[in-house]
Amino acid sequence: MSDWNREDPLDRNPPGGRASPLRRAIGLGSSGSGAHHWWLQRVTAVALVPLSIWLVASLIAHARDGQQDLLAWLGRPAVAVTMAALWVILFWHMKLGLRVIVEDYVHADRMKFAILIVVDLVSLALMAIGVFTNLYLALH
Amino acid sequence: MPSSRPRPRSPDVRIYKPQLTSVLSIAHRATGVLLSAGSVLLVAWLVAVADGSNAYAALDGFLRSWIGIILLVGWTFSLFYHLCNGIRHLSWDMDFGFELASIYLSGWLVVSASVVLTLATWIIGMAAGR
Incomplete structure (x- = not known):
């Protein structure tokens, strides 16, 4: 292993990090919302590994x-529950990912504000x- | 503060030589955006199946047209690329494979795996869907 290994990458408050002593104590970092x-x-992302493989395999089948x-297939309870879980996790992941992209590339404040609201609302919708729809098909 | 002031560029993308690492990095974001668009269609597909009107036949016909197939192949590749490169990112988060040689090796592995998985999916899919 390289000398990257000296510090635990999952440690949210590594000693010698950039956070001020107070920030390190509170554990929130410069963004104010922590990790x-x-x-x-x-x-x-981890949850989407099995869910996306399941989706591709199902669509082929x-x-x-x-x-x-x-x-008939979508009406099966196991399919409805798995697909409903897929929507929640997929669109949550999409919301988080698109937010980072917008924050990195859109620098005009009003535009950034507007796009982030659209991203959040469309993801939740x-x-x-x-x-x-999955619940409707499973219960109807 | 003015809402749009000149931002520093580092590295300057106009003169910086593309490398496997930087190309794969931006491709992860690009495929993420493409998959976001694809997921809208996926929900539309589910609603069309549930709706029971002519919407399903229209959407199914579109997806089986040549432009639909091209879009689906693109989304399949994007999914496998984002999946494989996402696993690469998760391994970095756990401090595996962070040496430069490993980064290049895993990068080429991700590219090859995405191509192979996309081809395999479509060969199996075409055989099953005929």
Whole structure:
């Protein structure tokens, strides 16, 4: 291992880090919100590994299906629960990822503010539409 | 503060030689944006299936047209690239593979794996969906 290993990369408050003593004590860093965003992006990324493989495999398996076959498949409780979980985690991950991209490349304050609101609202709307459609198909 | 002041550029993207590392880094973001657009279509597809009107037949017809296939192949590659490179990022977070040689090796591995997985998916998918 390299000498990167001297400090634990998951340690949110490494000694000798850039945070001031007070910030280090509070544990929030310069952004004021700590490593919350960073951590959630990793958690959702890990969850998306099996979920996205499941999605691709399922879509291949149902490539021949007509609408009625798809409705029967989507009505199965395990499929509905897995797909609903996919929407929540996928759109959460999307919301976090798009936010970082906007923050990095859009420097005009008003434009950044507007785009971030659109990103958050569209992500939450897609999450809600996906979850409720799956519930509807499973319970109808 | 004026809302749009000149920002420093470092490295200057106009004169900086592209490297595998920087190209893969920006490709991770680009595929993330493409997949965001694809996920909108995925939800639209689910709603169309549930709706029971002519929406499903129209969307299904579009996705099976040549432009639909091109989009789906692009999204398949983007998904596998973002997935493989995401795993590469997660391993860095755990301090694995941070030496320069490892970074280049894992970079080429990610590119090869994405191409192979995309081809495999479409070969299996075309065989199954015929």
